[in-house]
Amino acid sequence: MTAQPHRRAVLFVTCIVDQIYPDIGFAAAELLERQGVEVVVPRGLTCCGQMAFNAGFRDDAYAVAGRTIEILRNQGDVVLPSGSCGATIRHLYHELFHGTRHEAAAKELAQRTYELSEYLVDVLGVTDVGARYDGVIAVHDACHGMRYMGLGRQARILLEHVAGARIVALPGSDECCGFGGLFAIKQHQISEAMLQRKLTHIAECGCDLVVTGDASCMTQIAGGLSRSKSRVRACHLAEVLANRVEG
């Protein structure tokens, strides 16, 4: 192996992964470390603030996100296992911090913020992470990552190199699963209708594993699959790439 320049990246696992899915955080850390990246998890890092921003409570979002900006100051590359939280930093912070004392720092942070698959493929140039999964995989494109970070290609490149896996096209893979944060609770009937369409497409495509890059969409899809007693499972991209899902 050729000597690579030393790379260091902050892993911002996001609040949902931190509190509910620590395994996804370790999977992401492992993927980065295997590429020789020194993974740093700054103390006290919690949340990007998207939940309050989307709910219209901008003062609360500002307090949380402003603190996050401070913690991430001068920390180099920031990698998130989430296109949605990544898009919050890259797209929504602009509006949240416009005309405030954090404006310049928010802009600077946006330029060194990456989603995990983007970082692996576009920054590190990785295509094969040496994973194995014996089964049939379908990819659900999480909306914010796809539309506001240009994601989709990277996850497919990485998955195509997973030994033993067959990738099938998910009909309507670019259609929203219906999560949408508090939308899933406040407008739960609409959210459920959208989820039902997603579940129908999943059943049609013949996969046994649905892979997505956002733990939030994964929670929605997995919640529907488990309630409907489906044999299909949902997981985060990092988990299958780090060999944490058995085929």
Next chain:
Amino acid sequence: MAAQTVAFVERVDEALHDSMLQTALERATTRFLGNRAKAVADVDNFEALRNQARAIRAGALAHLDELLARLADNVERHGGHVCWAEDGAAARQYILDLAQQRGVRTIVKSKSMASEEIHLNEALEHAGLDVIETDLGEYIIQLAGETPSHIIAPAIHKTREQVRDLFVRHLGMEPTDDIPTMTRTARTVLRQRFLQADMGISGVNFGVANEGAIVVVENEGNARLTTTAPRIHVAIMGIERICESLDDLGVLLQVLARSATGQRLSVYTSIISGPRRPHEPDGPEEFHLVLLDNRRSEIIGGKYVEALMCIRCGACLNACPVYQSIGGHAYGGVYSGPIGAILTPLLQPDLPDAHKLPHASSLCGACEWACPVKIAIPDLLLRLRADAVKNGKYEVYEPPAMFGWRQAMTNPALYRLGGKMASFGTHLLARNGRVGWLPPPLDGWTKQRDFPPFAPKTFTELWEERKKQG
């Protein structure tokens, strides 16, 4: 139509359980999306065309006063009349007075969302005038006593079978599901009406300032008849629907037809500049242009100005998974779908539940990507949500929840404590590793979905432990 009196959540519920509506929406939006995709692929660089169209719309809004004045001057120079209507009441009064002064009895109308916005039909009918919608979709919903549920396909919520029943009941048609037969039936009735009518009322897709002209696009020929057969033509135009030149119009028409119906160009494009001239054999004797403000000028120069770029193609409705699920009527306003969730709170702020519409979105962004002028719809929805909160419009549990969330997310000790409590609580509720019931207001989640229990130890804790172990 109960949309005004029933709460938003109930309208949603009704829509989701209306199997006819679900069938109609599925058929129609799928067809629209497929046609649009083909029409877009047909252009070398649709993205460049979108950027051009956006720049044209932004430019027109930046010079709105000047362009409107130029349009009005040119219309008057051609012998037309211009009414500057500050609101719906002013527009209705102008048209009503005109109809009464000219002894009008029968009015034919071609599609106009602006006329829906000011509830024109009700006012005219109340004054004893006979008003007939001539767009087939509009005619269908007029027979059904309903309002449009889509910007360009007003009867999108009706199945073919429902239309058959309406025509049998109202037009005495022999029962048949054959669409050409149904269309012919409506055509026969409407032809008579065109010949009878004293006044034709149309909408306006674009006003062209330099030409003093209005442009109406359509596929049925009914708008051309509406604007030429009766002796008086009244066109109603939202003041923002303007462009400067025919060159600008060319770009806008290209993105409009492709985005709306998946056509390269609509079947009929009428460019109308004033009434019949002395040397012309036909056309109306009088032409009146009603320029409708109705709160639009309040939006100009503010943070929602992008919403006025809308060219009413309906592409965001078709692309929206929420619209696909609930249709247009559930929104309760004149404009539905993603753009309606923005326009309704701005143009009809007094409508109950208007402030809830911006929440009827998962913020997936499909609308913004479908929009031919790239309106950042999710960003505008988020601004409306923030404004609603500032005005005290939120669920009762939200402020305390946000306060608690903010404390937890900015204080590591509280964050840890909150996580432990959530983990304890969710593990108590979990069966086989899945939580099937959560207390209100979180029970919205668990009605049709399971939830995972919170982890006993957070990633951060486990990471610290790993570091200590070396």
